Amino acid sequence: MNTRVLDFFRENYAPGRVCLIGSTNPFYMPIREFQKGLTRDGKASKYNHSFLMGNTRNDRRDDKSVYIFESHLNVSVHDWQVQNGVMESRLVKWCMEDIEYATVLGMDLTQSEIDALLGHALWYAYDEQHLRYAVGELFGNLWAILTHSLNKKNIFDREYAVQCATFVRMCYQNIGRDIITTGTDLTNTSPEEIAQSGVFTFRKEWAKQV
Numbered sequence: 001m002n003t004r005v006l007d008f009f010r011e012n013y014a015p016g017r018v019c020l021i022g023s024t025n026p027f028y029m030p031i032r033e034f035q036k037g038l039t040r041d042g043k044a045s046k047y048n049h050s051f052l053m054g055n056t057r058n059d060r061r062d063d064k065s066v067y068i069f070e071s072h073l074n075v076s077v078h079d080w081q082v083q084n085g086v087m088e089s090r091l092v093k094w095c096m097e098d099i100e101y102a103t104v105l106g107m108d109l110t111q112s113e114i115d116a117l118l119g120h121a122l123w124y125a126y127d128e129q130h131l132r133y134a135v136g137e138l139f140g141n142l143w144a145i146l147t148h149s150l151n152k153k154n155i156f157d158r159e160y161a162v163q164c165a166t167f168v169r170m171c172y173q174n175i176g177r178d179i180i181t182t183g184t185d186l187t188n189t190s191p192e193e194i195a196q197s198g199v200f201t202f203r204k205e206w207a208k209q210v
Helices: 003-011 029-037 111-126 135-146 164-173 191-196
Strands: 018-023 049-056 066-076 081-090 099-106 202-207
Touching: 003 099, 003 202, 018 191, 029 135, 029 191, 049 111, 049 164, 049 191, 066 111, 066 164, 081 111, 099 191, 111 164, 164 191
Parallel strands: none
Antiparallel strands: 018 049, 018 099, 049 066, 066 081, 099 202
16 A cells, blocks of 8 residues: 555545546556647646545544545456446555555535535445446547547447546536536546646645655
């Protein structure tokens, strides 16, 4: 576990805040490369994943027991398990040694807005229809970037399937807030666009020291 990343998230924790991470894991690097058409310097994005901070729980763990909501495809070769879609996870899941960048973003939300935001996230995580992680949408997002058609629906959009950034944005839209104001269609939302969004009033960034 990368305690430096965990400490960063702990110091900037608040329910409902948006987190972005960038991993050097070869599995995630293509996602960062896909987004270089959106970055200001034309280089690969710092980020490959986004999620929402949830509440803390007294589960007798020593990591402050922060829970998160995310849409993710998680394949474990150790216990032969596959988790696909919107889920509730523990924050330490993303405090790994291969994390290169981390950012926490927040808006000035009322307590009722925070409760509603997390309520929607919780509902999606345990809904019987269960939203799945949309691998195809990643390629649709790349196509939209290359063809400058981010304002149109993702060509690989499927019902009951959302990628990570789409899920985060969807939760905010459900409380009458939108974290992207550039006209990008919901289904083409990316971690990089969230990182560049100017709607957030709170922003803290962490980078791995070389």
